Amino acid sequence: MSCSACRRRRWRRRDFNCNGQWSVVNSSKLDGRDSSQGERLLSRKRKRVTLRDVARQAGVSPTAVSFAYNAPHQLSQATREHILDTAEYLGYQPHPVARTLATGRTNAIGLLVPTSLNWMLHDPLFTHFLGEIGAACDREENRILLASMYETLPRDLRPGSEPVAPFTWLSSIAADGFLMVGIDRSHPLSEAVQRSQRPIVLLDSASDLQAPTFNIDDHGGAYAAAQHLLAKGHREFAIATMAPRLDGVVIPSFGRRVKGFSQAVEEAGLPPSAVQIVHARGVRSAGHQSFQNIWTLRRRPTAVFCVSDVRALGILSGARREGLSVPDDLAVVGFGDLPDARESSPPLTSVHRDMDSQPQLAIRTLFQLINEQINEADIASPHISDTRLVVRESS
Amino acid sequence: MSCSACRRRRWRRRDFNCNGQWSVVNSSKLDGRDSSQGERLLSRKRKRVTLRDVARQAGVSPTAVSFAYNAPHQLSQATREHILDTAEYLGYQPHPVARTLATGRTNAIGLLVPTSLNWMLHDPLFTHFLGEIGAACDREENRILLASMYETLPRDLRPGSEPVAPFTWLSSIAADGFLMVGIDRSHPLSEAVQRSQRPIVLLDSASDLQAPTFNIDDHGGAYAAAQHLLAKGHREFAIATMAPRLDGVVIPSFGRRVKGFSQAVEEAGLPPSAVQIVHARGVRSAGHQSFQNIWTLRRRPTAVFCVSDVRALGILSGARREGLSVPDDLAVVGFGDLPDARESSPPLTSVHRDMDSQPQLAIRTLFQLINEQINEADIASPHISDTRLVVRESS
């Protein structure tokens, strides 16, 4: 356990003797740990061990310590080991933030969502995206910084507490690039994010930002759903969607779906009143709420189109609870074709979208932008992937 | 649009004239934006506008610029507005990392998981936790930094690529505190995290760390499940759990559940061979896999206990696909009592755990530690909340 470097070289700092020091360390390792824990409980503010402390103790320059970790070939083997030993002895922990400041890399990507985190994380589609993004981050040894843009909405859109200023908000997001999911062009923060000069990729959004965009054919999928229901003879429809601006958040893909469905109905020669739109906030709970709203409409629809599968599944279970028969009393069509849609009773008719490759493409593009392997200009945008209706027993 | 401050006061820097400057800005605002975008496409490395640039341009000290944002009352109204105008004009964006370095706050909490992010994010229980944590972060205006400890596992545990050194790993996690979920004491990184001197809270873990721990009564819940099945007359059991160390990760709560179940069976006087353990990797897919594994056992069990509900639900659908009757051909009991457990067909018997208050308590404790409102020593630990068996039709 003696420090080989010390035998071969005299370090500047005379009072540091490897052999002596190490014998002390070895004998009191456990006690040392315990006592430091005690101190820690007394005061968290204990001065942190910095790279400079290690350098001083080891009798080398700070640069040498940095090299010991980041550029081993710049140092002789002996010095390197001596430094690492010293660092271990002092309990040195590098400061992530300082390192980031100097290198310019945070090794994190910012995942920005328009709603509250709570809301988004209860949406199975989003958590599925998160899984795909996680897989990519696993590969790149990056982290996900999950941040909600909800707090920054002005007071009139989001009743409640004061909005967080874009300045304050952005200046606390340390990420190398941003993946924005479900962002509408009306969002007051999107321009600020763009100005931050970091790479951005958009997913399921509507935006004027100069950034690669990955969407799906919301309009076409919803249009097909309406055609299907019209062919089945339905003439009275409901669309179940999110509370519009009630929470201040606009999810653009939902809007496109509503438009697509309505357009098909209109083109079939039916009056606009044939489509009634019901709103419900929440995610998981929105289904039940939506069902109530539909069932208490004066003109009861015979078919309901939901902007997401979670809502549709909730309506199914609401209908079951009410003793209704799906599809005879009410036909239900969802959007997204979650795995659960196949397993529900009855199995849910839904607009299928590719849940995997779209986010994969987006996150890969983001990493390529961050690593400067590609240029924004190289990307044909927006990238729109197909949707198709999968008919099952619920319609 | 003229700068009121300029009218009242002469700024040191003579070549900055608010009125003149502003007229230029106004007339070329769009062009300016466009050309800057062009530049940006050419080189991302364009020098960033710093606080010092703003100070120079505005003819004030850097301190004043900082005050303009962070301590407005220290400055006269006029100066403050002048600075903000100048900052806006230059397109100043504060640097999150520099700010963090100086203040010592990242406004992010590190959520550390033992598996790959991909794995964890497909687990509905975990994403539910994530939702609760997200809600707390919404309130505290914090972000979630999602980081996987999987990469740091040594090669012999995790075949594949080289492990990331704890040093490197930790030095890229910029968080004010850590919430660790499902961490086993055997994990090589947990000690390193503790040494980072930042607050830690553990959830569903097994650990020697000096940190508040929030667990549930895994052993008791599994024990009750076994008793229930024994009372129903079952004598041949299977336990469906995760691949043990095959992916190198040990989830301690799963282990406790296996132990609890086995112990009850043993205490009933049955031989150890009455409990066969089947392993499956994956999360969502693990259910189907588990079912296959169970159904091909030489001695077929009549009842299966799953360490999680996802697995149990997968087994249900596997059995359905095979044309089996649950519970007649195979009784199924899950653990966790997810909302989906009530909706499955047949509804799933499961060990109920409180999914909400446990993570809420954990995250609240973490924020209190970070804000130094409480001390580690104040917390009675480990905190263990009750579980209870909810019997439904699957058993």
Added chain:
DNA sequence: CGCGTTGACTAAACTGTTTAATTCGCCGCG
């Protein structure tokens, strides 16, 4: 008139790393 106070603002130190440029000694070579 001298003294203490207040308001507005600044200089300098501080946060903890990385990295480009440089020095220093040593070795081999012409």
Added chain:
DNA sequence: CGCGGCGAATTAAACAGTTTAGTCAACGCG
């Protein structure tokens, strides 16, 4: 013996903010 080159380690300058301890002038007051 001088010189080029090399390996090892150092110096100093970033990185981009915050914060402490002031300075300085104006002001009120006894």
